[in-house]
Amino acid sequence: MNPKIIIVGGGLAGLAAALKAAEQGAQVELFSLVPVKRSHSVCAQGGINAAKNLKGEGDSAWKHFDDTIYGGDFLANQGLVKRMCEAAPAIIDLLDRMGVQFNRTPEGLLDFRRFGGTLYHRTAFAGATTGQQLLYALDEQVRRLEAEGKIRKFEHWEFLSAVLDEQGRCHGICAQDLHGMQVRTFPADAVIIATGGVGAIFGKSTNSIVCTGSAQSALYQQGAWYANGEFIQVHPTAIPGEDKLRLMSESARGEGGRVWVYKDGKPWYFLEEWYPKYGNLVPRDVATRAIHKVVFELGLGIDGQPAVFLDVTHLDPHVLDAKLGGILEIYEKFVGDDPHKVPMKVFPGMHYTMGGLWVDNERQMTNLPGLFAAGECEYQYHGANRLGANSLVSCIFGGFLAGPAALEYARNNRTDAGSHIFDQELRRQQAINDRLYAAAGEENPFTIWRELGRLMTEHCTVVRHNDKLRLADRQIEDLLGRYQRIRLSDTTRWTNQTFFFTRQLYNMLQLARVMVQGALARDESRGAHYKPEFPERNDERWLKTTLAQWDEAAAAPRLSYQDVDTSQIPLRARKY
Amino acid sequence: MAEGKIVRLRIKRQSGPQAAPQWEDFNVAYRPGMNVIVALMDIAAQPRNAEGQPTTSVSYEANCLEEVCGACAMVINGRPRQACSALIDRLEQPITIEPLSRFPVVRDLVVNRQRLFNDLKRVKAWIPIDGSYDLGPGPRESAADQETAYPLSRCISCGNCLEVCPQYNDKTGFVGAAVLSQVRLFNLHPTGKLHAGERLDALSGPGGHQECGFAQNCVNICPKDIPLTDSISAVGRQLIVHAVRQALGS
Numbered sequence: 001m002n003p004k005i006i007i008v009g010g011g012l013a014g015l016a017a018a019l020k021a022a023e024q025g026a027q028v029e030l031f032s033l034v035p036v037k038r039s040h041s042v043c044a045q046g047g048i049n050a051a052k053n054l055k056g057e058g059d060s061a062w063k064h065f066d067d068t069i070y071g072g073d074f075l076a077n078q079g080l081v082k083r084m085c086e087a088a089p090a091i092i093d094l095l096d097r098m099g100v101q102f103n104r105t106p107e108g109l110l111d112f113r114r115f116g117g118t119l120y121h122r123t124a125f126a127g128a129t130t131g132q133q134l135l136y137a138l139d140e141q142v143r144r145l146e147a148e149g150k151i152r153k154f155e156h157w158e159f160l161s162a163v164l165d166e167q168g169r170c171h172g173i174c175a176q177d178l179h180g181m182q183v184r185t186f187p188a189d190a191v192i193i194a195t196g197g198v199g200a201i202f203g204k205s206t207n208s209i210v211c212t213g214s215a216q217s218a219l220y221q222q223g224a225w226y227a228n229g230e231f232i233q234v235h236p237t238a239i240p241g242e243d244k245l246r247l248m249s250e251s252a253r254g255e256g257g258r259v260w261v262y263k264d265g266k267p268w269y270f271l272e273e274w275y276p277k278y279g280n281l282v283p284r285d286v287a288t289r290a291i292h293k294v295v296f297e298l299g300l301g302i303d304g305q306p307a308v309f310l311d312v313t314h315l316d317p318h319v320l321d322a323k324l325g326g327i328l329e330i331y332e333k334f335v336g337d338d339p340h341k342v343p344m345k346v347f348p349g350m351h352y353t354m355g356g357l358w359v360d361n362e363r364q365m366t367n368l369p370g371l372f373a374a375g376e377c378e379y380q381y382h383g384a385n386r387l388g389a390n391s392l393v394s395c396i397f398g399g400f401l402a403g404p405a406a407l408e409y410a411r412n413n414r415t416d417a418g419s420h421i422f423d424q425e426l427r428r429q430q431a432i433n434d435r436l437y438a439a440a441g442e443e444n445p446f447t448i449w450r451e452l453g454r455l456m457t458e459h460c461t462v463v464r465h466n467d468k469l470r471l472a473d474r475q476i477e478d479l480l481g482r483y484q485r486i487r488l489s490d491t492t493r494w495t496n497q498t499f500f501f502t503r504q505l506y507n508m509l510q511l512a513r514v515m516v517q518g519a520l521a522r523d524e525s526r527g528a529h530y531k532p533e534f535p536e537r538n539d540e541r542w543l544k545t546t547l548a549q550w551d552e553a554a555a556a557p558r559l560s561y562q563d564v565d566t567s568q569i570p571l572r573a574r575k576y
Numbered sequence: 577m578a579e580g581k582i583v584r585l586r587i588k589r590q591s592g593p594q595a596a597p598q599w600e601d602f603n604v605a606y607r608p609g610m611n612v613i614v615a616l617m618d619i620a621a622q623p624r625n626a627e628g629q630p631t632t633s634v635s636y637e638a639n640c641l642e643e644v645c646g647a648c649a650m651v652i653n654g655r656p657r658q659a660c661s662a663l664i665d666r667l668e669q670p671i672t673i674e675p676l677s678r679f680p681v682v683r684d685l686v687v688n689r690q691r692l693f694n695d696l697k698r699v700k701a702w703i704p705i706d707g708s709y710d711l712g713p714g715p716r717e718s719a720a721d722q723e724t725a726y727p728l729s730r731c732i733s734c735g736n737c738l739e740v741c742p743q744y745n746d747k748t749g750f751v752g753a754a755v756l757s758q759v760r761l762f763n764l765h766p767t768g769k770l771h772a773g774e775r776l777d778a779l780s781g782p783g784g785h786q787e788c789g790f791a792q793n794c795v796n797i798c799p800k801d802i803p804l805t806d807s808i809s810a811v812g813r814q815l816i817v818h819a820v821r822q823a824l825g826s
């Protein structure tokens with residue numbers, strides 16, 4: 001029998017892992033909350049980075065590597081980042097062979113645009129729906145392998161926990177059917193987690209609804225280390241909405257869009273004035289803080305509101321439609337104004353987590369043997385700040401690494417774990433469910449969630465103060481207390497979405513504490529983590545990966561620190 | 577809530593696949609810029625019907641909220657569409673909301689659209705690559721060809737085009753406009769073309785292209801403005817050529 005690999009998550013990372021593992025002989029079972037084609041990766045707009053150097057600019061994998069490390073303020077381990085940048089051009093070629101409809105030059109070659117934090121045209125794109133196009137290409141390949149019987153999908157299933165033996169080795173998963181609601185365990189020779197982002201912890205974000213981080217949190221509470229949780233990217237340009245913050249991709253600025261507000265009655269292009277070299281394409285943390293300053297310190301938001309203009313009205317309408325159609329359509333559909341004609345109104349919004357499950361520097365394995373992770377749910381590639389268009393490439397690279405690595409692990413470590421660990425985990429999860437159904441308190445889960453989102457957005461995003469972080473942590477503890485007095489408005493046992501949401505909420509609360517405590521401890525400013533009390537980067541003390549471990553007795557995170565691999569690019573000050 | 581503006585909704589509910597559907601009315605507080613998903617989220621947070629009786633929250637599918645994942649298709653005021661881009665300000669009230677009717681209901685507004693994904697498998701809607709190892713760049717493509725293919729590749733598998741298709745049902749087994757259009761997409765691609773015959777074979781029998789009655793409803797409803805009738809015609813032409821070739825034994 002071929003080794004069996006379970007992959008949880010069917011975004012870019014999960015599908016990339018599934019493709020490689022199945023191709024190399026694994027029997028793959030793929031779990032996802034939503035049909036994999038509807039995963040959050042479809043939202044990615046702007047593009048994917050690879051130093052193909054097709055514009056005669058002298059770009060190279062090394063420069064991509066340097067931009068990534070520098071953009072991440074030196075917090076990323078350099079080994080895998082370098083390998084990713086070297087592998088990126090071949091990843092683009094492969095996607096191209098799979099039929100991704102990348103934009104083309106007159107010669108029929110791939111077109112590239114500029115993105116933040118680089119001076120090179122390094123970003124391949126398919127209109128402004130690049131993530132959708134890449135996800136579909138991988139989805140189609142996975143469907144081909146599914147038709148060949150090599151991959152089996154479990155869509156509309158929720159991962160609840162890993163099945164671990166006494167040594168903490170992973171032998172499978174416990175999951176629940178979102179429709180029938182039965183809880184089951186599934187054995188595997190290795191497991192890959194690719195469950196994406198954590199936006200819902202911040203209430204409203206640019207992420208999709210299912211990005212709750214619940215799976216990562218469950219694993220952290222089972223002993224997986226969670227690294228650099230405090231590093232949260234706030235994207236400078238999103239459209240505030242009642243239900244979510246819709247992103248206006250950095251590609252709008254990559255194609256020449258300008259950010260401005262009125263000052264003394266005239267447009268003021270503050271990013272261009274403050275950062276003449278990179279202008280509107282400074283990295284996200286820098287642009288976000290600049291907008292914050294303009295709005296909150298200088299009081300120059302549009303009509304006194306928290307908003308600035310993102311302007312593409314001066315650009316050629318045909319070019320706009322060919323290269324940015326997808327996002328301009330979003331603005332028009334959801335706001336009602338035509339961005340070809342009037343400048344868009346935008347404001348920073350929570351967007352991405354640099355932190356995630358800790359994985360090793362070789363093969364994407366977590367500290368729990370047999371449990372691997374890839375994609376936004378792990379921490380490896382982006383340090384203290386992710387550069388635009390680097391996530392898609394890190395998801396695919398990480399998945400491509402994790403798939404074969406999990407298979408190799410599976411081939412070398414085939415042990416019979418015995419059925420008792422499966423029975424135990426099943427009982428543990430069923431007990432959690434029974435408690436939730438029986439809960440007869442007065443607290444409303446949605447109220448707790450909104451409260452959490454407000455706390456996190458206010459205190460754990462752009463600007464961080466120790467007193468506020470301390471307060472936020474205490475208030476999250478209070479929310480955890482209130483969670484114990486919860487009541488489900490729906491106690492039916494069929495497709496009960498309130499039940500699943502409430503179950504995830506507990507995990508969101510626990511993971512939020514990891515982020516807040518990580519931020520509280522880190523007394524410096526680095527990348528997206530900015531503390532006015534400690535405005536400088538402090539390499540001596542804080543050039544360290546934060547590791548959060550679940551302390552069962554305290555029911556709280558315990559922080560420790562690990563050295564960062566800076567063996568190839570020496571430290572330098574980050575000044576754009 | 578008495579003073580503020582309210583939004584009135586009538587939702588067709590069904591507690592399970594076998595249960596009888598029932599209408600239930602809801603009122604939620606109006607906020608500027610809200611869409612149908614916001615209203616459903618409000619109901620989930622405080623599930624009370626318009627009479628003020630506690631009820632269960634309405635089940636629905638949604639994910640990206642920017643009309644690119646395809647999850648939240650439902651019939652709103654009689655028209656199938658994505659709920660996230662259905663802005664309350666532009667809808668007549670009470671807003672009626674029903675599940676898509678061409679797919680089995682799971683619960684309330686959640687339907688099972690697996691058939692759509694199965695049909696993509698049936699027509700081999702993919703580029704058959706030799707393997708995922710490095711074989712250098714893909715085929716060159718003109719910017720003009722990219723501009724033809726790209727719109728086709730934006731299909732979000734929402735199923736709205738199938739909801740309005742008179743031919744999409746169990747009897748015909750018709751794959752529908754979305755899947756036909758995907759066949760066109762893959763048959764356009766320089767590598768995909770090499771296997772066009774297999775896809776056309778899959779569309780030659782029952783449930784294939786022949787079932788299309790050319791009602792043209794699909795093209796008017798597609799939220800991604802995919803030129804579906806062009807696709808159907810293009811695939812029709814390919815099928816004729818394919819049949820002639822096969823008849824001539826080449």
Ligand SMILES: Cc1cc2nc3c(=O)[nH]c(=O)nc-3n(C[C@H](O)[C@H](O)[C@H](O)COP(=O)(O)OP(=O)(O)OC[C@H]3O[C@@H](n4cnc5c(N)ncnc54)[C@H](O)[C@@H]3O)c2cc1C
Nearest residue numbers: 009010011012013041044046047159196375376389391392
């Ligand atoms: C609006 C937006 C635009 C972006 N644009 C870009 C861009 O242009 N370039 C770029 O590089 N990056 C971009 N990003 C970032 C990038 O899109 C994401 O980081 C990336 O897509 C994450 O992919 P993933 O495979 O890790 O996870 P996802 O695509 O989020 O997939 C996660 C998968 O896990 C499943 N899952 C989650 N939890 C569970 C569970 N408990 N049980 C079972 N299944 C589960 C989900 O169903 C899903 O299939 C953008 C992000 C946003 C929000």
Ligand code: SF4
Nearest residue numbers: 731732734735737798
């Ligand atoms: S063709 Fe259009 S309506 Fe039909 S499934 Fe695709 S996006 Fe939806």
